Amino acid sequence: MLKYSLKRLGQSLITLFIIVTVVFLLMRLMPEEGYFGQAYEKLDEAQREAILAGMGLRDPIHIQLLNFYKSILSGDLGVSNIYRPKVPIAEILKSKIPYSLYFGLTAVAISLVFGVSLGILMARSKSKFWDKLGTCYIVFINAVPAAVYYLFIQLYLTGIFNVPMLFKADDPRTWILPAISMSLGGTASYAMWMRRYMVDELNKDYVKLARAKGLRNKAIMVKHVFRNAFVPMAQYLPSTILYTIAGSIYIESLYSIPGMGGLLVDVIQRQDNTVVQALVLIYSSIGIVGLFLGDILMALFDPRINLNKKGGAR
């Protein structure tokens, strides 16, 4: 297990290195107007050059890269240039992450509880009323773009429950609807997969054996079927939880929550290179770590999965 983890870690570091380098180079390809925003028209050529040189953008590209690696290795994410000038990036993140984390984690918790129970309910009443109702819900949520139903929830439910439309940190009523809307998509996908895996598992021989030896239905469901059906879902759980840091662009901008949601898009558009690089670094590490944790979690849930050996088929 340790050997496997170390090997995996080494591979991930190489991948991370390539990603960060590629993103670094891509950002240097962007048009230079972006560095000045509104002021672009007012500055003359010499002033622009001076500003760019001050940002270190006139150094040869390999020196820029080297400086960038050095600062990352010393654990310093750097200072924002344009988004909030001269503010350390760590500081910006510190003020934004808690909001995204709160809404994200609440949404994951809600969707896990409701999604898994809905999936089980649907599998148990296959092609009866609850199954059909649940399928309608899943189809609707998966097919219709999230922007549309988020908008309608904000538009009508805030009116019905008489809560303010926008988020206010000191008004606990405004914390509820964003979290619930964020959980809708997760609920649908958990329910869909749970139902599918449950139905698959229910047709297997070990379930028939368990029934033949006189086990009660509930015991079969909880002890045998649920555990087996949950294994494929366990793989995505850590990534889902870690990615809540990234926030939701829609929800946060609709309710004007000061979270991480639009930050990446915002800083890319304004070409705040240091912030973009820091965010890409964070998000890709999250992705890689999440995948790794997912594999481990899956092995924990299902002892038959062995991470060291290669599968017989390949």
Add this chain to the structure above:
Amino acid sequence: MGNKKINKVTDGITENLFEFAEFDDAEAQRAGYSNYSYWRSTWQVFIKNRVAFALLILIIVLVSFTIIQPYLPNQKHPTKIYIDETTNMQLRNHPPDKEFWFGTNSIGQDLWSRIWSGTRTSLFIGVVVGLWEAFAGIIIGALWGYVRSLDRIITEIYNVLDNIPVTIVLILMTYIMRPSLTTIIVAMCITGWLGMARFVRNLIVIIRDREYNLASKCLGTPTRRIITKNLLPYLVSVIMLRIALAIPAAIGYEVFLTYIGLGLPVSIPSLGNLINEGRALMMVPSLRYQLIFPAIVLSMITISFYVMGNAFADAADPRNHV
């Protein structure tokens, strides 16, 4: 014959039971013949699903309507600004009536024709992106899954590409090509095939070593036949599903891109642009129709494609055939 009472044994013997049979080559072949046809069975299973069949008809009607709508009589132009004759001002936010079926928007354009024009744009994006995804995804995914020596390197490339924020690619694209329909399609195509390739690769890895493939290889089936007869029917259903789902996904993605300000220019009506315009006015209850009408059309299209795609995938799965 069995119930008949026979007095003498010879009476019960019918001559024709004791004639020699002729050997007939055509008759001998018949036992091994089945009139199973993959696509006919798929179609038969599909039309049994009544909801999906109804939605298929709805899609056909919707798509053909969006195509012929501009040629119908009495249709307004989607980007023309209409002027109120009594005041000589733009006909702003005119509520739905006989003249403007879905009303007009905030600068006096006819919402009904804008919705259909937007649907045309969005469907076009969806179909092009979906077909490209299938094309590139299947080829790369098949190489990735089949050629074992390529596995490591493509996996590595995939990991890198998958982690580069799409926004950067999009902004670079709009920088190189200016915001337009082509830009958005190219940008979505550049990144869209990743999921499909990975998906096809996983499928091929799973089924390439199955016993029935091994068996037909041992029996000397050429690789081409293995691919077309053993692997492809397995993949067809899921690939069709992916294409059908790629269309609503691309439409939704266009809405998202417009939302974050990277979508189509405002001059080209698209469902994303219409919803964004409607969102700007949603605080005024009497103008909410500008959000509700596009949202309903959008939901109808995406839901029908989604349900139909799923039903078709079920029908195309050879295990569900009779």
